[in-house]
Amino acid sequence: MIISQSSGVPIYQQISDSFRNDILEGKYEEGAYLPSIRGLAKELKISVITTIKAYEQLESEGLVTAVQGKGYYVNAQDGEMLREQHQRKVEGALLEAIKYAKIAGMSDSELTDTLNTLLKFAEE
Secondary structure, eight states, rough: OOOOTTSSSSSHHHHHHHHHHHHHHTTOTTTTOOOOOHHHHHHHHHHHHHHHHHHHHHHHTSEEETTTEEEEEEEOHHHHHHHHHHHHHHHHHOOOHHHHHHHOOHHHHHHHHHHHHHHHHHHH
């Protein structure tokens, strides 16, 4: 995990975003434990409080559960929820692409053609 002190995004948010992506992409399976709070804080050279805040954010989203004396483990992920999470990411990326396409002066048909071309390359 790489944390940037100068990104403008709070460190706890960077940590929770990283774990969220890993969980939703299936890198952490149901029941897997996240690194210990102290261990992660030491590894990243950050405050334990920052790590706790990141883990608590993941818990509030229902992605992990705290077990007294053991740490945080990954909850079972609902397939529909995973699909919805990925769909939101796609929508966000497409909105970003539309924004840049407008800045570049691309027409809707040029943007659609570009997307279709990229889709064809992705299939190969």
